[in-house]
Amino acid sequence: MLIEPTDSGLYCEAGRFHIDPWQPVERAVISHAHGDHLRPGSRAYLCSTAAQRLLRHRLGSAATIDAAEYGTTVDVNGVRVSFHPAGHILGSAQIRVECRGEVWVASGDYKRAPDPTCTPFEPQRCHVFVTEATFGLPVFRWDEPAQTVGEICAWWDEMRAAGRPAVLFGYALGKAQRVLAELARCGERPVFVHGALAPLVDLYRDAGVVLPQTRRASETPRGTSFAGELIVAPLSARGTVWMRRFRDHSSAFASGWMRIRGARRRRAYDRGFALSDHADWDALMTTIAETGAERVYVTHGYTQQLARAVSEQGIEATSWRTQYEGEVEDAE
Amino acid sequence: MKRFAQLYDEIDRTTSTNGKVAALVRYLADAPRDDAAWALFFLTGRRLKRLLPTRLLHEWTLELTGFPEWLVHESYSIVGDFAEAIALLLDGRVEPISSSLLTAAAPPANDGRLPFDDPVPVDEHVADVSLADWIERRIVPLRELTDDERRLRVLVWWTRLPRHELFLLNKLLTGEFRVGVSHTLVVRAVAQLANLPTAVVEHRLMGNWQPSAAAFATLVAPESAADEPSRPYPFCLASPLEEAVDTLGPRDQWLAEWKWDGIRAQLIHRAGQVFLWSRGEELVTNRFPEIRDEASRLPRGTVIDGEVLAFEGGVPRPFADLQRRIGREQRVAEMAVNVPVAFVAYDLLEQDGADIRELPLVERRARLVAMLNALAPPLVLSEELTAPTWDGLAALRSESRARGVEGVMLKRWSSQYRPGRRRGDWWKWKIEPYTIDAVLIYAQPGSGRRASLFTDYTFGVWDHGELVPVAKAYSGLTDAEIDELDRWIRRHTTGRFGPVSQVEPIHVFELGFERIARSTRHRSGIAVRFPRILRWRRDKPASEADTLDALRALVGTASE
Numbered sequence: 106m107l108i109e110p111t112d113s114g115l116y117c118e119a120g121r122f123h124i125d126p127w128q129p130v131e132r133a134v135i136s137h138a139h140g141d142h143l144r145p146g147s148r149a150y151l152c153s154t155a156a157q158r159l160l161r162h163r164l165g166s167a168a169t170i171d172a173a174e175y176g177t178t179v180d181v182n183g184v185r186v187s188f189h190p191a192g193h194i195l196g197s198a199q200i201r202v203e204c205r206g207e208v209w210v211a212s213g214d215y216k217r218a219p220d221p222t223c224t225p226f227e228p229q230r231c232h233v234f235v236t237e238a239t240f241g242l243p244v245f246r247w248d249e250p251a252q253t254v255g256e257i258c259a260w261w262d263e264m265r266a267a268g269r270p271a272v273l274f275g276y277a278l279g280k281a282q283r284v285l286a287e288l289a290r291c292g293e294r295p296v297f298v299h300g301a302l303a304p305l306v307d308l309y310r311d312a313g314v315v316l317p318q319t320r321r322a323s324e325t326p327r328g329t330s331f332a333g334e335l336i337v338a339p340l341s342a343r344g345t346v347w348m349r350r351f352r353d354h355s356s357a358f359a360s361g362w363m364r365i366r367g368a369r370r371r372r373a374y375d376r377g378f379a380l381s382d383h384a385d386w387d388a389l390m391t392t393i394a395e396t397g398a399e400r401v402y403v404t405h406g407y408t409q410q411l412a413r414a415v416s417e418q419g420i421e422a423t424s425w426r427t428q429y430e431g432e433v434e435d436a437e
Numbered sequence: 438m439k440r441f442a443q444l445y446d447e448i449d450r451t452t453s454t455n456g457k458v459a460a461l462v463r464y465l466a467d468a469p470r471d472d473a474a475w476a477l478f479f480l481t482g483r484r485l486k487r488l489l490p491t492r493l494l495h496e497w498t499l500e501l502t503g504f505p506e507w508l509v510h511e512s513y514s515i516v517g518d519f520a521e522a523i524a525l526l527l528d529g530r531v532e533p534i535s536s537s538l539l540t541a542a543a544p545p546a547n548d549g550r551l552p553f554d555d556p557v558p559v560d561e562h563v564a565d566v567s568l569a570d571w572i573e574r575r576i577v578p579l580r581e582l583t584d585d586e587r588r589l590r591v592l593v594w595w596t597r598l599p600r601h602e603l604f605l606l607n608k609l610l611t612g613e614f615r616v617g618v619s620h621t622l623v624v625r626a627v628a629q630l631a632n633l634p635t636a637v638v639e640h641r642l643m644g645n646w647q648p649s650a651a652a653f654a655t656l657v658a659p660e661s662a663a664d665e666p667s668r669p670y671p672f673c674l675a676s677p678l679e680e681a682v683d684t685l686g687p688r689d690q691w692l693a694e695w696k697w698d699g700i701r702a703q704l705i706h707r708a709g710q711v712f713l714w715s716r717g718e719e720l721v722t723n724r725f726p727e728i729r730d731e732a733s734r735l736p737r738g739t740v741i742d743g744e745v746l747a748f749e750g751g752v753p754r755p756f757a758d759l760q761r762r763i764g765r766e767q768r769v770a771e772m773a774v775n776v777p778v779a780f781v782a783y784d785l786l787e788q789d790g791a792d793i794r795e796l797p798l799v800e801r802r803a804r805l806v807a808m809l810n811a812l813a814p815p816l817v818l819s820e821e822l823t824a825p826t827w828d829g830l831a832a833l834r835s836e837s838r839a840r841g842v843e844g845v846m847l848k849r850w851s852s853q854y855r856p857g858r859r860r861g862d863w864w865k866w867k868i869e870p871y872t873i874d875a876v877l878i879y880a881q882p883g884s885g886r887r888a889s890l891f892t893d894y895t896f897g898v899w900d901h902g903e904l905v906p907v908a909k910a911y912s913g914l915t916d917a918e919i920d921e922l923d924r925w926i927r928r929h930t931t932g933r934f935g936p937v938s939q940v941e942p943i944h945v946f947e948l949g950f951e952r953i954a955r956s957t958r959h960r961s962g963i964a965v966r967f968p969r970i971l972r973w974r975r976d977k978p979a980s981e982a983d984t985l986d987a988l989r990a991l992v993g994t995a996s997e
Contacts, residue, residue, distance in 0.1 A: 243504055244512045244525040364525065366449070367517050368889040373452045409933055410511050417505060428928045 107202060107209045108235065110425045115211060115235070115404075119204045120184030122151070124211050127428040134186060136213025137197035138163055138278060141430040151179065153188040155224070156196025158308055159278070175224065178203075191215035192226035193382050194279030195312055201229055210396060211235040214431065216381065217388040218250050221286040222279075222314045226392075234398035238424075239383040239431030240361050241403070241411035247361070247385045253378050254287040260357060260376055265333035270354040274374070276432075277301050277339035279382055280359055282309045282316065284337060289317040297322040297331065299338040299347065322350065361385070361432055383432055393420065405429035440468055441476060441568045442602050448618050457618050461626035465657075470650035471569040477656070478648040480623045484612030485572070489579050489587055491519065491611055497588060498523050501531050501595065514936045515882060515889060520607030528600045569648075576609055620719070631657035640667040640712075640720060666707035669714040670740060670786050670794065671856035675846060675863035682847075682866060683827045690850055692798060693822040693830055695842040696865055697781055698756045699746035704728070704780055704816075706735040707790070713745070713780075721745075724762060728780045731816045738790030741782045741805065742854070743819065748779035753841045755952070755966070779815040786854055794854035801854070837868045838952075844868045870949035871965075871991055873983045874974055877944045878904050880926045881937045883911070891926045891938065892919055894970075896948060900961070900985035904942055907961045907988060908950065913970030922973075945974040945982050953991050963988050 108117050114126030114133075122132040129146030136142050136152075138159035143150075149169040152160050157172040164170065173179045175198065178187045188198035193214040200211045210231040217226050247253070257273070264271035275281050281302050286309075288296060295318040298306060306319055322336055331351050340358075342348060355375045362368040363377025383406075384392060393401055393415055401422040403412045408424035415422035447460035461480075465473045499506060509526065516522035566575075575594075579587050594606055608614050624642065628635045637660055646652050678685075685691060701716040711732045713722040722729050725745060735741075747754035747762070754776070762772045785805040786794050793801060809818045822845065824830040834845045844867035852862035875896035883892035893911050897904035914922065922944070932939040949971045956964035963985070 242512050242515055243502070243508060244516055244522055246525070246529055362889055365516055365889055366521055370449075371890070375451055405927075407511075407515075410508065414505070414508055426928075426930070430924060430927065 120181040153198040190224035209233045228395040233400045234396040238411035239406035241407035243386040268332040270331035270351040275359040297336040474648035474653040479614040524604035636668040669703040674858035675865040678864040678866040692848045696844045697744045699744040704741045740787035742784040743782040799850040908968040945977040947971040
């Protein structure tokens with residue numbers, strides 16, 4: 106086994122490094138900067154160049170972070186390691202590990218749908234593919250993002266006509282910027298953001314992602330009316346006093362979970378937009394086929410179900426127990 | 438159908454009850470009358486009887502998608518709604534009306550029309566057909582068809598309708614039409630539209646009516662003399678007693694009664710008719726014919742507040758028994774024999790047609806007692822607890838569990854019967870539930886709103902070093918705790934049995950429950966009733982959770 110699950114995370118013994126460990130380790134190779142894949146405390150980190158500034162933002166100035174361009178091979182204790190675009194968020198990567206001719210690819214989180222904020226997923230041929238399965242059931246099938254974004258714009262228009270604020274919740278890192286970038290393509294209007302998003306929005310801008318003009322809602326004068334405005338906020342802002350300024354607002358959540366009506370209703374959002382940064386069922390199955398892998402390990406999400414479905418297609422597949430969360434329904 | 442789908446969206450896209458009522462009013466005001474009647478039929482929880490077995494819908498889903506059966510079952514379980522799951526599974530995976538699909542059963546006609554005699558022209562705007570036409574001319578006729586003929590029609594609809602309308606069609610086909618709008622809201626909307634009191638609308642909506650334009654017209658017609666007799670009074674509600682009981686002052690200023698565990702109800706006899714209203718503003722007269730018959734012996738112009746109880750030989754039966762009679766309009770006669778009930782009278786609100794709610798309780802009670810003297814079970818008087826001191830009453834209250842009641846009610850003798858919950862005059866002095874500390878051992882996703890989260894938990898207690906399941910609980914945690922626990926469960930699942938996840942036995946919860954009894958049907962040998970989560974005991978390691986022996990000791994303290 107070139108890579109194995111351990112108590113600390115996925116471990117490559119030959120190269121003496123961990124992939125996305127959940128305990129502090131000597132050397133951590135990181136797929137992307139979401140909290141469940143990037144934890145502080147390891148002695149040294151290695152990631153894609155595109156992700157490096159996000160890791161720095163999250164880990165602080167003292168952390169040791171090395172980076173490699175997508176597609177460039179790094180030698181780690183005799184094992185060849187390279188990063189390949191995963192299409193999940195800015196800088197997200199599949200981690201390709203090669204040792205004595207055996208090739209493993211750990212997907213991290215990924216999606217196949219177009220996203221203006223990150224490099225599209227590039228399928229890698231490999232012997233063994235380690236995949237996520239956040240949405241590993243066939244009821245999860247995304248509409249074209251353009252269609253879903255159109256629905257978001259229509260909702261904003263409707264709220265503008267009604268003179269009500271439209272508050273859209275999404276992950277602070279990734280989803281919020283993707284939504285903003287998509288909105289930049291359908292209008293010129295500025296968008297208000299929560300303070301927690303602002304530094305991440307700046308990091309995306311610095312990376313060359315085109316985003317609309319954004320303003321912090323908290324920096325507006327007291328008594329400002331948000332009627333007809335769109336406000337993008339992280340999930341953690343829900344139910345806080347910060348929300349009080351958006352009187353009579355309509356709330357929405359952008360997440361793959363919004364594909365299911367019950368998931369939205371339970372959270373009491375007015376609207377749900379099934380815009381996900383994860384692969385849907387069809388994309389998971391296509392991707393697994395494209396890797397040509399003869400063995401598949403499934404790390405998080407509907408792991409048992411995906412593993413069984415893949416096995417029934419004649420590919421050896423097993424689920425691993427890890428601490429990755431994929432797209433959780435609430436705060437990160 | 439399109440307009441109905443729009444109504445569905447409008448209701449679905451707001452969490453505000455006023456917004457939902459407004460959407461309903463708009464729809465009812467401008468939909469064709471027969472469509473409006475059908476919409477009300479479904480929104481008030483009625484269903485088309487025996488259309489076709491859901492097994493067929495399942496088989497056709499397998500046929501169209503080609504997914505293995507287990508995967509489709511997993512999908513149902515995650516979505517928590519059969520009709521929605523099918524719509525999601527078919528979405529984007531089915532070619533519009535492939536000829537191969539149809540030729541298997543019948544060749545397509547040359548002019549492009551459907552290969553069966555569809556009474557409503559099917560074209561690209563399949564969604565433009567009205568709701569009433571959909572139901573009366575397409576869906577209801579399915580009943581009379583063979584399975585092959587049904588298959589052909591449903592597959593054609595499935596392949597032609599967009600996801601959203603396909604979902605609604607499935608809802609109509611399966612009859613599980615819960616749309617996030619309560620019965621009360623529907624009543625409010627109709628009342629608003631027709632400018633009628635809600636009780637009148639509630640009364641008109643009850644019973645069996647055939648949806649039609651005429652039925653709708655009757656429903657929204659101006660109020661007439663025929664509506665008057667059924668109208669109940671708003672219920673007077675009690676607050677939980679949190680202070681010590683002796684802070685209420687002298688004992689002799691208070692009426693004490695048992696707090697019965699049944700359905701609070703109002704019994705009306707006016708103009709030769711009997712009406713029994715539950716507190717949920719639902720007319721339940723016909724479910725309890727024995728109460729109805731005896732109540733017809735009451736003087737005309739009488740309204741009594743009381744409680745419907747499962748009651749046998751002068752002793753109350755558990756609430757679960759009563760539940761067996763609720764929601765079974767069909768087999769009333771049979772159930773009346775199996776589960777005898779009583780109407781336990783608390784208060785007299787109207788006498789000889791006069792509203793007497795402003796008289797003091799002591800006077801109302803005296804008149805009630807006199808009136809009930811002339812009657813027989815199942816109409817009985819709620820017994821007055823005559824213990825002369827608070828201590829004496831507390832001693833009686835401690836027998837609540839053995840007597841199958843929830844505690845004691847205290848009502849000020851001088852009080853009027855006032856609508857709603859006002860503190861000060863009426864108190865419920867309930868007994869504490871049993872509590873244990875148990876370990877979370879299994880979790881399962883909920884259904885409906887909770888379908889994508891682990892919300893159904895099984896808890897165990899220790900028995901010879903092993904955790905034995907003793908209770909399932911669904912309620913008691915905050916949304917934030919549910920989410921936290923859900924994330925933890927996803928990371929700490931050690932095994933799966935279908936939808937059930939076995940988790941590491943780490944987290945301890947304090948559970949409360951109302952009753953405990955020996956049981957041969959449970960592995961633990963013990964059955965608890967109404968278990969709920971009181972709190973998450975983060976301070977307690979699993980090793981310190983309760984033992985089965987401790988539970989057995991609780992059984993010892995509870996009488997049958």
